[in-house]
Structure formats: structure tokens, C-alpha cells
Amino acid sequence: MKVLVAVKRVVDYSVRVRVRADGSGVETANVKMSMNPFDEIAVEEAVRWRESGQAEELTVLSAGPDACQETLRTALAMGADRGIHLRVPDPGGALEPLALAKLLAQQVAREPVDIVLLGKQAIDDDANQTGQMLAGLLGWPQGTFCSAIRFVGEGLEVVREVDGGLEHLALELPAVLTTDLRLNEPRYVKLPNIMKAKKKPIEVREAAELGVDIAPRVQIIQVAEPARRTAGVVLNDATELVARLREEAKVI
Amino acid sequence: MAVLVIAEHDGEQLAAATRSAVAAAQLLGSEVDLLVAGHRVETLAAAAACIAGLRGVLSCDAPQLEHALAECHAPLVASLAGEYSHVFTAATTTGKNLLPRVAALLDRAQVSDLMAVVDAQTFVRPVYAGNALETVRVEETPVVASVRPTAFGAVGDDDPVAIRVVQLPDAPPAGSRFLKLEASPGERPELTTAGVVVSGGRGVGSAENFALIDQLADALGAAVGASRAAVDAGYVPNDYQVGQTGKVVAPSLYVAVGISGAIQHLAGMKDSKVIVAINKDPDAPIFQVADYGLVGDLFQIVPQLIAALEK
Ligand SMILES: Cc1cc2nc3c(=O)[nH]c(=O)nc-3n(C[C@H](O)[C@H](O)[C@H](O)COP(=O)(O)OP(=O)(O)OC[C@H]3O[C@@H](n4cnc5c(N)ncnc54)[C@H](O)[C@@H]3O)c2cc1C
Numbered sequence: 001m002k003v004l005v006a007v008k009r010v011v012d013y014s015v016r017v018r019v020r021a022d023g024s025g026v027e028t029a030n031v032k033m034s035m036n037p038f039d040e041i042a043v044e045e046a047v048r049w050r051e052s053g054q055a056e057e058l059t060v061l062s063a064g065p066d067a068c069q070e071t072l073r074t075a076l077a078m079g080a081d082r083g084i085h086l087r088v089p090d091p092g093g094a095l096e097p098l099a100l101a102k103l104l105a106q107q108v109a110r111e112p113v114d115i116v117l118l119g120k121q122a123i124d125d126d127a128n129q130t131g132q133m134l135a136g137l138l139g140w141p142q143g144t145f146c147s148a149i150r151f152v153g154e155g156l157e158v159v160r161e162v163d164g165g166l167e168h169l170a171l172e173l174p175a176v177l178t179t180d181l182r183l184n185e186p187r188y189v190k191l192p193n194i195m196k197a198k199k200k201p202i203e204v205r206e207a208a209e210l211g212v213d214i215a216p217r218v219q220i221i222q223v224a225e226p227a228r229r230t231a232g233v234v235l236n237d238a239t240e241l242v243a244r245l246r247e248e249a250k251v252i
Numbered sequence: 253m254a255v256l257v258i259a260e261h262d263g264e265q266l267a268a269a270t271r272s273a274v275a276a277a278q279l280l281g282s283e284v285d286l287l288v289a290g291h292r293v294e295t296l297a298a299a300a301a302c303i304a305g306l307r308g309v310l311s312c313d314a315p316q317l318e319h320a321l322a323e324c325h326a327p328l329v330a331s332l333a334g335e336y337s338h339v340f341t342a343a344t345t346t347g348k349n350l351l352p353r354v355a356a357l358l359d360r361a362q363v364s365d366l367m368a369v370v371d372a373q374t375f376v377r378p379v380y381a382g383n384a385l386e387t388v389r390v391e392e393t394p395v396v397a398s399v400r401p402t403a404f405g406a407v408g409d410d411d412p413v414a415i416r417v418v419q420l421p422d423a424p425p426a427g428s429r430f431l432k433l434e435a436s437p438g439e440r441p442e443l444t445t446a447g448v449v450v451s452g453g454r455g456v457g458s459a460e461n462f463a464l465i466d467q468l469a470d471a472l473g474a475a476v477g478a479s480r481a482a483v484d485a486g487y488v489p490n491d492y493q494v495g496q497t498g499k500v501v502a503p504s505l506y507v508a509v510g511i512s513g514a515i516q517h518l519a520g521m522k523d524s525k526v527i528v529a530i531n532k533d534p535d536a537p538i539f540q541v542a543d544y545g546l547v548g549d550l551f552q553i554v555p556q557l558i559a560a561l562e563k
């Protein structure tokens with residue numbers, strides 16, 4: 001079984017992002033970048049399949065500027081076999097989910113796989129679209145927001161985190177899956193594995209030269225700070241709180 | 253051209269979020285149709301037809317549509333979309349699962365989590381866990397967008413509009429099959445629409461201790477939520493998670509108990525009207541967004557609070 005995992009380089013989740021004063025976007029210069037946390041979970045899951053022999057090849061793909069190769073190296077150090085970097089020169093608009101889904105669909109046509117695994121959401125654009133779009137383009141079944149994935153017979157059984165609880169689905173292969181937070185706990189990468197990962201191959205391709213329409217469809221007109229809440233008051237005790245909620249805030 | 257809103261339901265009841273998606277659609281200044289797709293949806297379609305301000309309801313009934321499988325619902329929505337300027341759904345897990353697949357079938361971009369309508373082509377949406385708000389413009393037709401329910405009101409009922417039955421188009425086999433839903437026990441108010449929410453975090457310490465959060469919620473008639481840490485630790489089920497990657501709530505009162513206030517948590521609750529924080533750490537970031545704070549041990553404060561509420 002062959003597996004492809006899509007990994008995005010994003011501003012680290014612990015960074016408090018700032019909107020640029022001119023409203024053109026958020027400040028990303030000199031900001032800590034990491035692999036999107038959901039993608040780390042995706043890589044971890046696929047590496048476990050690789051280690052248990054369920055997967056025989058694990059490819060990781062990242063689209064974006066040259067620095068994406070660091071993200072690919074991290075995935076290779078976690079245990080992926082090879083990387084594909086779809087280069088999008090920097091600065092340039094970020095790829096929209098539909099563009100990435102098309103690039104992934106093209107990659108799958110070039111080198112067939114049984115499962116494409118993605119994060120449910122990139123924590124920068126918060127779109128939560130790419131996996132579902134890819135499944136639509138390929139006409140494959142989709143298992144989104146997975147908190148468990150099991151191989152059963154010729155296919156999969158997945159558990160999905162949904163608003164009403166946990167949904168169980170049976171999926172045929174090939175399929176597109178996206179990860180939720182509780183699928184697994186990604187491993188820490190050990191130094192010897194980082195050294196080993198340096199020898200693993202990364203193929204670089206120019207995203208613009210793949211014959212896929214990746215032009216932005218959505219125009220970003222302005223990026224603004226949300227209204228800030230201000231800190232209120234610290235009260236003495238529960239009785240005072242109840243009085244304030246009743247008489248001042250009038251919410252109970 | 254009119255706007256198509258995709259209704260969400262569990263087979264028995266329309267989701268409250270659908271009424272918010274309709275409210276957002278009505279801001280576009282065009283007529284609005286609501287699609288009710290499912291199996292044996294006659295009663296549901298009749299209920300949907302009473303939602304105020306609609307032009308009509310489209311109803312599609314087929315066994316394949318019984319569950320919200322995107323593989324079966326997306327071709328239906330795509331087959332109808334040509335007649336519409338916009339296709340909207342609520343940004344619930346069902347909507348998030350379905351809509352991007354529809355967008356891909358239509359070769360359209362999607363705007364996720366729309367928070368405000370500037371005009372029919374221009375919208376505001378959150379990025380970076382709500383730390384930035386993007387104003388975006390989409391020129392293509394239809395505009396495909398998911399709607400953040402808490403950002404819009406909910407439309408009420410009125411006299412029923414006409415129901416038009418539509419056919420399920422031929423589509424390739426789904427390749428997916430619904431097995432079961434492990435539903436969380438649901439005797440409490442629904443988290444995303446409740447007027448009061450009490451959430452517990454890692455500070456609550458255990459699943460047993462979470463009974464204290466339940467008691468406080470009972471005293472307030474509130475829904476119960478949680479931080480990711482509380483869910484990860486197994487204190488409560490996954491669907492209690494409030495935040496960037498969980499549920500978004502905006503009640504009139506949000507009480508955060510033993511929650512530090514990470515940006516990912518704030519993303520899901522900072523639009524609440526009044527926020528109360530109970531935390532033993534006076535420097536916890538939650539106090540920076542709280543209107544009222546109590547600093548101290550939650551195991552002392554919460555019982556006192558319950559007692560004070562019952563007075
Ligand atoms: C990709 C990603 C997505 C995420 N999505 C979400 C999300 O959707 N929602 C979410 O909530 N988090 C999310 N997180 C996690 C988030 O970053 C925080 O780790 C999490 O919110 C912390 O939960 P907490 O506040 O309960 O725990 P902690 O940060 O550990 O805080 C516990 C608090 O309890 C207080 N406390 C302890 N004991 C007591 C006591 N006896 N009395 C009073 N106070 C006490 C402590 O002072 C502390 O402030 C996400 C993280 C990532 C990386």
C-alpha cells in the first residue's frame with residue numbers, strides 16, 4: 001500500500017500573530033514556523049503504518065517557498081521515505097485549498113497511491129477544505145476529522161469527530177483521510193533520525209509548471225485586527241460574582 | 253439569481269445552525285431557497301418550509317441520502333448549483349465535510365466560516381484562530397461559502413412556502429458506508445446555541461471532578477463545554493471541545509473553569525457577551541478577556557458559586 005501525506009509549513013501554533021499595520025496580512029517575518037500540527041498527526045499515523053508493514057511507501061508533499069523543505073525534512077525524520085516539494089516562489093500569494101487539491105490530484109495521477117492523508121485544517125488559513133476538495137476531484141470516498149483509522153478487510157473503518165459525537169464509517173480504498181487532534185500523539189524526532197533524513201530524497205518541482213490552474217480565486221482585500229476584549233475586574237468571592245451577573249451584566 | 257442554502261438535520265429535526273445560514277443568506281439581497289436532502293424527509297421539508305423569508309424549499313428523498321455522506325450529497329448540490337448565485341451551508345462538522353467537495357465538483361473556491369457579509373461578493377472571515385479578520389472578494393458564480401452560525405441571528409418561522417421535489421442525479425458509487433453514530437448523551441442544552449455555557453479545563457483534574465462543572469451548569473441552566481486539554485485527558489467527549497478546531501460558541505454568559513485561555517481556546521468563545529474566569533493563577537491569560545474573574549481554587553469557588561446561585 002502506498003500513502004501520500006500533505007504537510008504545510010505554517011506559523012507555529014504558539015506564536016501570537018500580529019496584523020501588519022498596512023492591513024496587507026499578518027507579520028510572518030522572523031516568526032517561528034513549524035509543520036501544521038494536524039499534518040504532524042497525519043505523518044505520525046502514516047509512519048506507524050509504515051513501521052507495522054501496512055504501508056510499503058510513504059511520500060510527503062509540501063507546496064510553498066523553499067523553506068518548505070525544512071518541513072519535509074521533519075517528516076522524513078519522523079519516518080517518511082521521500083519528499084516532494086512543489087515550489088511556489090516567495091513572495092507570492094499562498095496557494096488556495098482548491099489549487100493545492102488540484103496539484104495533489106495531479107500528483108496522484110502521476111504516481112498512484114491508496115491513501116492520501118491530510119490535516120483537517122491548516123492553522124493559518126483555518127480553511128478546512130483541501131482534503132474534501134481532493135476527494136471530490138478524484139471521486140474517492142472521504143474520511144474527514146478522523147480520531148481512529150483501522151484497516152479492515154480490503155478497506156478502512158474510520159471514526160470521525162463530529163458535532164454530535166463520534167461517527168463510524170466504512171470506506172473503500174483508495175480514499176482521502178483527514179486527521180483530528182485525537183488520532184495519535186506525534187513522536188519527538190530523535191537526532192540520529194534527523195541525520196538519516198538528510199540522505200532521503202526530496203524531488204523539487206515548480207508548481208507553476210505542472211499545467212494546473214493555481215491562480216488565486218479569492219481576492220484578499222484587507223486583513224484587520226479583531227476587536228480586542230479588555231480585561232475586566234477580579235472579584236472577591238462567588239456572592240459578589242452572582243450579584244454582578246444579576247444586577248450589572250443582567251445575564252442570569 | 254437566488255441563493256441556495258443547504259439544510260442540516262439528523263433525520264428528525266432541522267439543525268439550529270441552518271436558521272443562521274439562512275439569516276446570512278438573506279443579507280445578500282436575493283431570494284433564498286433551502287435544500288432538504290435525506291431519506292423520508294417529508295416532515296422535515298414541511299418544517300423547513302415554515303422558515304421565515306424563504307422563496308421555496310427543494311426536497312430530495314433517496315435512501316443514499318439518509319446519512320450526511322458527502323459522497324452522496326455533493327453531486328446533488330452540484331447539480332442544483334447552476335441556478336444559484338451563492339451556495340451556503342453552516343460551518344458545522346456536517347457542512348465542513350460536505351461543502352468543499354461541492355466546491356471542487358463545481359471548480360469553485362470556497363470561503364470558510366463567513367462572519368460578516370459586506371456585499372454579495374465581499375465577506376469577512378477569521379484566520380489564525382481569529383487573531384486576524386480577512387475581508388475577501390469572490391467574483392465567481394456561484395459563491396460557495398460556509399457560515400459561522402454564532403455570527404448571525406437565527407431566522408424564525410412564518411407561513412409555509414412551496415416545496416419542490418428534486419431528483420438525485422446519477423453519481424458514481426459512494427465508496428463509503430455509514431456504520432453508526434456514538435452520540436454523546438444529550439439531556440443538556442446544545443452547546444452552540446445555549447445562552448449560558450460552563451466549560452471546564454485541565455484544572456478540573458479528572459472525569460469524576462467534572463461532575464462539579466455539571467452541577468454548576470445545572471444551577472445556571474447551561475450547556476457544558478471543555479478545553480482541548482480536558483477532552484484529550486478523557487474528562488469529557490470530543491464534541492465538548494470549544495475552540496479554533498472545535499466548536500464556536502457565543503452565549504450571553506461563558507464561564508471558564510480551570511482553563512488557562514490559550515489562543516486556540518479563545519478562538520471559540522471570545523465573542524461571548526460576558527466572560528467569567530475561575531482560575532487559581534492570577535496571571536492566566538483567560539483573565540485578559542474575562543469581564544469578571546475569581547482567583548482561587550475551583551474546588552472551593554465552584555461549590556460556593558452554586559450555593560450563591562441557589563440563594
Ligand atoms: C492544532 C491545535 C489545535 C487546538 N485546538 C484547540 C481547541 O479547539 N480548543 C482548545 O481549548 N484548545 C485547543 N488547543 C490546545 C491549546 O493550545 C491549549 O493547550 C489548551 O486550550 C489548554 O487547555 P486548558 O486551559 O484546559 O489547560 P492548561 O493550559 O493546562 O490550563 C489549566 C488551567 O487550570 C488552572 N488550574 C489548575 N488547577 C486549578 C484549580 N484547582 N483551581 C483553579 N484553577 C486551576 C491552571 O492555573 C491553568 O491556568 C489546540 C492546540 C493545537 C496545537
Ligand SMILES: Nc1ncnc2c1ncn2[C@@H]1O[C@H](COP(=O)(O)O)[C@@H](O)[C@H]1O
Pocket residue numbers: 006007008009036038039061062063064095097100117118119120121122123125126127128129130131
Ligand atoms: N501548501 C500546502 N502544502 C502541503 N499541504 C497542504 C498545504 N496547504 C494545505 N495542505 C494540506 O491540507 C490540509 C488542510 O488545509 P486547509 O484546507 O488549508 O485548512 C492541511 O492540514 C495539509 O495537510
